Amino acid sequence: SLSEKLQATLADVRAHGTLTEDDIAKAMREIRLALLEADVNFKVVKSFTATVKERCLGADVVGALNPGQQVVKIVNEELAALMGGASMGLTFSPRPPTVVLMAGLQGSGKTTATAKLARWLKAEHGSSVALAACDVYRPAAVDQLRTVGAQVGADVYEQGTDRDPVDIARWALDQAKMAGKDVLIVDTSGRLHVDEKLMAELVDIRRAVKPTNVLLVVDAMTGQDAVNVAEQFSQAVDFDGVIMSKLDGDARGGAALSVKAVTGKPILFASVGEKLDQFERFHPDRMAQRILG
Amino acid sequence: ATLFETLDEETWERLEEALIMADVGARTTAKVVAQLEMDAESGDLEGGEALTRRLTELLADLARPGEGHIDLRPEPTVIMVAGVNGTGKTTTIGKLAWHLHRELGRTVVLGAADTYRAAAVEQLTEWAARAGCEIVTGPPGSDPGSVAFEAVRQGRERGADVIIVDTAGRLHTQDDLMAELAKVRRVIAKQLPDAPHETLLTVDATTGQNGLRQAQLFSETVPVDGIVLTKLDGTAKGGIALAIAGELGIPVKLIGIGEALEDLRPFDADDFASALLA
Numbered sequence: 001s002l003s004e005k006l007q008a009t010l011a012d013v014r015a016h017g018t019l020t021e022d023d024i025a026k027a028m029r030e031i032r033l034a035l036l037e038a039d040v041n042f043k044v045v046k047s048f049t050a051t052v053k054e055r056c057l058g059a060d061v062v063g064a065l066n067p068g069q070q071v072v073k074i075v076n077e078e079l080a081a082l083m084g085g086a087s088m089g090l091t092f093s094p095r096p097p098t099v100v101l102m103a104g105l106q107g108s109g110k111t112t113a114t115a116k117l118a119r120w121l122k123a124e125h126g127s128s129v130a131l132a133a134c135d136v137y138r139p140a141a142v143d144q145l146r147t148v149g150a151q152v153g154a155d156v157y158e159q160g161t162d163r164d165p166v167d168i169a170r171w172a173l174d175q176a177k178m179a180g181k182d183v184l185i186v187d188t189s190g191r192l193h194v195d196e197k198l199m200a201e202l203v204d205i206r207r208a209v210k211p212t213n214v215l216l217v218v219d220a221m222t223g224q225d226a227v228n229v230a231e232q233f234s235q236a237v238d239f240d241g242v243i244m245s246k247l248d249g250d251a252r253g254g255a256a257l258s259v260k261a262v263t264g265k266p267i268l269f270a271s272v273g274e275k276l277d278q279f280e281r282f283h284p285d286r287m288a289q290r291i292l293g
Numbered sequence: 294a295t296l297f298e299t300l301d302e303e304t305w306e307r308l309e310e311a312l313i314m315a316d317v318g319a320r321t322t323a324k325v326v327a328q329l330e331m332d333a334e335s336g337d338l339e340g341g342e343a344l345t346r347r348l349t350e351l352l353a354d355l356a357r358p359g360e361g362h363i364d365l366r367p368e369p370t371v372i373m374v375a376g377v378n379g380t381g382k383t384t385t386i387g388k389l390a391w392h393l394h395r396e397l398g399r400t401v402v403l404g405a406a407d408t409y410r411a412a413a414v415e416q417l418t419e420w421a422a423r424a425g426c427e428i429v430t431g432p433p434g435s436d437p438g439s440v441a442f443e444a445v446r447q448g449r450e451r452g453a454d455v456i457i458v459d460t461a462g463r464l465h466t467q468d469d470l471m472a473e474l475a476k477v478r479r480v481i482a483k484q485l486p487d488a489p490h491e492t493l494l495t496v497d498a499t500t501g502q503n504g505l506r507q508a509q510l511f512s513e514t515v516p517v518d519g520i521v522l523t524k525l526d527g528t529a530k531g532g533i534a535l536a537i538a539g540e541l542g543i544p545v546k547l548i549g550i551g552e553a554l555e556d557l558r559p560f561d562a563d564d565f566a567s568a569l570l571a
């Protein structure tokens with residue numbers, strides 16, 4: 001783990017008395033390697049180690065009895081500060097139905113997350129939830145949502161694949177209002193942040209249903225590109241929070257830190273398995289530990 | 294302008310940054326930079342142009358560890374596709390079937406051995422229709438091995454040239470699912486002794502360092518003959534494929550560049566290397 005490596009790197013400082021520039025450089029190198037290995041974005045790593053280095057030049061580290069321990073403490077504090085506080089969950093609208101719009105790259109886990117969130121809302125808040133099938137492109141996407149919707153007891157509003165997703169969304173909202181639903185979750189097709197036409201469609205869907213929560217679903221194994229994706233989605237459609245998926249794997253999940261650091265948006269939920277009940281509020285402190293390894 | 298206008302400390306740092314931001318990873322990046330530094334010091338590389346060319350060469354060579362083509366000589370050729378959830382297996386199979394049938398004139402039969410995920414069979418069935426080929430399915434929740442077995446058996450009966458078996462997405466950390474994958478392979482081999490002749494692992498181009506873990510563990514479960522690097526039409530460079538090639542010797546054979554039937558290309562190491570540095 002990083003803390004073990006840092007302790008080892010600075011173990012012999014106690015022997016020769018004071019922390020040198022070279023010792024600090026060595027420690028920063030360990031931190032940089034660990035974070036890059038964890039897929040934290042290169043630029044985020046650079047600014048993070050600069051912040052940590054600054055603090056390491058302080059008297060509390062230089063003069064410490066166990067500088068290794070001090071450096072570990074600083075890294076943990078700075079990482080926790082970057083990851084932000086406990087997830088506040090979903091924001092509910094004063095005028096139901098609360099609309100949630102799912103967005104993200106292809107295969108990130110949106111359709112599954114749509115059903116999971118519905119189940120979570122029913123279980124945690126007793127909400128009545130409906131789903132809108134706005135992915136008209138992927139073969140059998142509507143069938144997939146219909147199936148998982150049924151599995152969690154959420155009505156699925158669909159119009160096949162011949163209608164414009166924007167019209168389907170608008171229609172679904174009317175259905176949800178008439179049925180007195182508390183929440184409407186809109187599933188959308190996977191799209192690239194560089195696909196102008198599909199990003200414009202997302203903006204149109206957003207305009208049509210005025211969601212209280214636009215959630216970006218990000219795969220936990222995403223590497224350096226996470227920052228590009230998050231920035232572009234943020235600029236185009238301005239999301240409110242992130243759902244990190246596939247956290248049940250062994251990806252360190254540095255993308256979580258990168259997205260939060262660069263966009264300031266909170267990670268609200270974690271999908272931790274393929275089953276529909278494997279979904280929970282995101283814990284930033286646990287994520288920080290996982291990234292540090 | 295090249296990456297190497299001058300050969301100073303900053304140049305090497307910028308090179309390192311470019312490779313790391315392309316997901317090549319710290320270890321493979323260090324290996325490549327060390328090799329280039331040696332070549333530069335040996336003196337037979339003069340100036341920025343020569344260095345960039347040499348670097349592109351190094352990267353391309355690293356990306357070509359072995360046979361890059363899929364051998365279609367076995368009759369029938371059985372291809373099994375595996376990979377982590379959502380990486381593009383089902384879509385890739387649709388594209389591959391289309392290419393084999395419409396462009397190479399082969400008859401193809403698909404095996405819908407993802408009997409687990411919601412609407413997985415429906416999804417592959419639609420791809421079969423688009424690609425113009427037959428599909429073998431089983432009842433929902435049935436044993437994936439039995440569907441794979443049936444696909445190979447029926448494919449042979451119908452005289453198909455190629456049989457492609459789709460499998461459910463799974464994480465390399467799920468021991469029971471990895472065991473299931475090994476079993477599907479064994480069942481296929483029972484039906485046809487040298488099959489599957491080709492096992493492809495789909496890797497999403499946006500994947501970070503975990504991609505190396507994926508390739509490692511999947512290849513410990515079943516022999517992986519090639520990687521399909523998907524979603525290269527995004528902004529991710531797919532540098533993890535370089536680490537996989539370098540550390541495990543598994544070549545990328547195909548790349549996915551979109552969601553339509555024609556969006557599959559053979560892997561070109563030179564194009565890939567140039568794109569990494571772009």
Ligand SMILES: Nc1nc2c(ncn2[C@@H]2O[C@H](COP(=O)(O)OP(=O)(O)OP(=O)(O)O)[C@@H](O)[C@H]2O)c(=O)[nH]1
Binds near residue numbers: 245410
């Ligand atoms: N292990 C694991 N698998 C997941 C998780 N979330 C989703 N999946 C799986 O990931 C795959 C992709 O999920 P989808 O919900 O279809 O992803 P999507 O974003 O809707 O995909 P597109 O609509 O094609 O963009 C499926 O096999 C899911 O079962 C998770 O938290 N853990």
Ligand SMILES: Nc1nc2c(ncn2[C@@H]2O[C@H](COP(=O)(O)OP(=O)(O)OP(=O)(O)O)[C@@H](O)[C@H]2O)c(=O)[nH]1
Binds near residue numbers: 138380385548552
């Ligand atoms: N842009 C782009 N999208 C792709 C590519 N390949 C696949 N996709 C998309 O990625 C998503 C997931 O593809 P699937 O084929 O369902 O992936 P899978 O591995 O079979 O997923 P599971 O069976 O759930 O594990 C779909 O939306 C595809 O259209 C590609 O090369 N480029």
Ligand SMILES: [Mg+2]
Binds near residue numbers: 141
């Ligand atoms: Mg979907």
Ligand SMILES: [Mg+2]
Binds near residue numbers: 384407460
């Ligand atoms: Mg599939």
